[in-house]
Amino acid sequence: MIRPVSYADILNDPNAKALLHEYALECSLPELGYASPQAGLYELLEKSGGFQAFGVYEGENLIGFATVLDYVVPHYGQKIGLTESIFLLKEYRCSGIDLLDRLESYSKEKGCLALIYSAPAESRFDRMLSVSKRARHSNNAYIVSLV
Numbered sequence: 001m002i003r004p005v006s007y008a009d010i011l012n013d014p015n016a017k018a019l020l021h022e023y024a025l026e027c028s029l030p031e032l033g034y035a036s037p038q039a040g041l042y043e044l045l046e047k048s049g050g051f052q053a054f055g056v057y058e059g060e061n062l063i064g065f066a067t068v069l070d071y072v073v074p075h076y077g078q079k080i081g082l083t084e085s086i087f088l089l090k091e092y093r094c095s096g097i098d099l100l101d102r103l104e105s106y107s108k109e110k111g112c113l114a115l116i117y118s119a120p121a122e123s124r125f126d127r128m129l130s131v132s133k134r135a136r137h138s139n140n141a142y143i144v145s146l147v
Helices: 007-012 016-027 037-046 090-109 124-131
Strands: 002-005 053-059 060-074 080-089 114-116
Touching: 002 060, 002 090, 007 016, 007 037, 007 053, 007 090, 016 060, 016 080, 037 053, 053 090, 060 090, 080 090, 090 114
Parallel strands: 080 114
Antiparallel strands: 002 053, 053 060, 060 080
């Protein structure tokens, strides 16, 4: 089951520590260090109305999560959605299409013209999106360490 939740719900879930650890091992950017979710910042984003977290559950067990930012792109004057994070435990990834469907429906409900997925380079998610008929490869992102 996929349902909208607060980010605090994710952080306070009994499975959060293990789930976020696996997320950090797979998705952290070395230039930024180990992923360290900032509860206060997520709370402010939620209060702005331009952010939604989703919990993915098997029964009552948290097995994944996704977060979507929605905002107007100043250059275009159009509203888009952007996945800030998206993660499913490996053993549940074959059912990940349901999560993508939910994120796309949410973004459409919010009036977004498009949803942009972010995927770690060379990851399974990146490879899946590259052959998907639902998504078009549009941009590449590069990170430069400044320290």
